[in-house]
Amino acid sequence: MDLLALADFNLVARHGGFGKAARAAGRPKATLSRRVAELEANLDLRLFERGARMLKLTEEGRALFERTGALLTELDETAKAIAVGGHSPRGRLRISAPLLFSQTALGKLAAGFVLKYPDVQLEITTEDRAVDMIEEAYDLVIRVNPQPDESLVGRVFLHDRLVVVASPGLPRPAGRDAVPAVTRGSMAQAESWEVTTSAGKLRLAAKPVLSLSSFIMVRDAVRAGVGAARLPLSLASSDLASGRLVSWGEVEGFETALWALYPTRRLLSARVSAFLDYLKAVFPQGMPIPMKPPHCSEMIAPLCSGMISPPV
Template sequence: MDLLALADFHLVATHRGFGRASRASGQSKASLSRHVRELEESLGVRLIERGKRTLRLTDEGVVLHERTGSQIGEIKEALQDVKAGLGRPSGRLRISVPLLFAQTSLGSLAAAFLEAYPDVLLDVVADDRFIDLVADEIDAVVRVNPRPDSDLVGRCFLRNRLVLVAPPALSRPGLAPDGQIESIPAVLRHGAAEDEAWRVIDEQDGRERVFYPRAVMRLASPLSVRDAALAGAGAALIPRTIAVDALASGRLVSWGLSNQAPTEIWVLHASQRLASPKVRAFVDFVCHHFQDDGRQDPLTRD
């Protein structure tokens, strides 16, 4: 099969017309039409029904377009990368990340990546919904605790523990006269169970301690929960990565690390597509960036 003819077929199918494909690519309509016709003849099927003003894909054309579109794009990108100079990372890199990651980590990461790879245009979508990499035209995605997926490959670059923090003025409770542990005023996220005990490991002596939260408010995001704790509203169980600065400065104190399994954060890309130089560079850069970030506590790193 002629790859040039297949690429021109995808160009026409994507733009839904020879004229629009011609204007987008700079090729003549006659050349595009000839290549598509040659492809149809080599396959022995009609791929496009041509009308006076419009065209539509046949069933065979739809199958060919859907099954080979991503591969053609990757082949063209690989050829461009090689032509540019031994696969140097360049071009637009479209990334999807969760909202909290975008709010807390993306700015410094993106600036450092730009300095290292000035020929790459980083295009980031911040969204907590599930992203289909192919359908949404995403090159790589950052996901929290991703489920196993045979279509995706990648690396875990951060393991994040929950830490029980409190404003310094809030006294750590002891045993009440009846022998029961007192409840503590707490800032909870929406959906958190109020009657669930907080079990944490004391970082000083390694012993487990149990606290019982009494909700004084419920907020939507971990950042707003942290800020309410900073303002003195109560204790909070939050990701350690967003509490590091406040703990270091003494604006919050730690009552222990949660005994829950750490949250894993992964950077992933499609395994059935060629990993372009820019995708490989981004994956490696993210992993090294968090390993070298001096603000991170060793317990939060991979």
């Protein structure tokens, strides 16, 4: 098989069209079209469905792209590493991550990673939807409690749980009195929270008074003393440590795990491996506790100081 033709096929598949691939690579569109056509002829397979305004991978084309894209990338990175006499991660690393983790942690975490690996161009997009890693050309995705996917493998790097928190000035309810509650999502008429405290299990009656669409908005409202709320410990940890919020107990039956997922492959790129190792070093216990980026030096000391998981 012609590796150059295969590389051109992957280029077109990755960009979703001959024109886009030609502009990205600075090569003639006609050359790419001819080389892909020659590859199809040699394989006796149609790799693309060609329409007037669209280009779509066939089932065989998708299979070829999924199985060869990572190998070609690995070959290219190996050649570059040998050429420069080392194996330092380099090149573009595209990551998709959920909104809350991105807003509260990924800014400082990403900065620490790039300072450690200056030859990596890190690109992070924020979205809660399940992206298609192959079609959208992501190297790694971070997801909360993801559904099983045969095409992906990964590892848990952070466990989280819910705690009921309130402003220190908000009195705890006595007896069967309901506590004013700030909720995320649709507002119920009334609900109860099962929590575990140092004194044992407790049921709190909650009367929603405010409904907001994000956990960060909920946290800010709770800081203002509007009511109590259930928040991820990772989001509340810095406020609990500083005394801006107090914990009324841990919510039973709610635990989440953040996964770093990547396409199934025998050899990971140096960039993905480095980022996975970095996550492990930043969250050594896999729990939302104060974190310190690894290998802090004088150059990044201001970044490292006071970094809480997640930083706020």
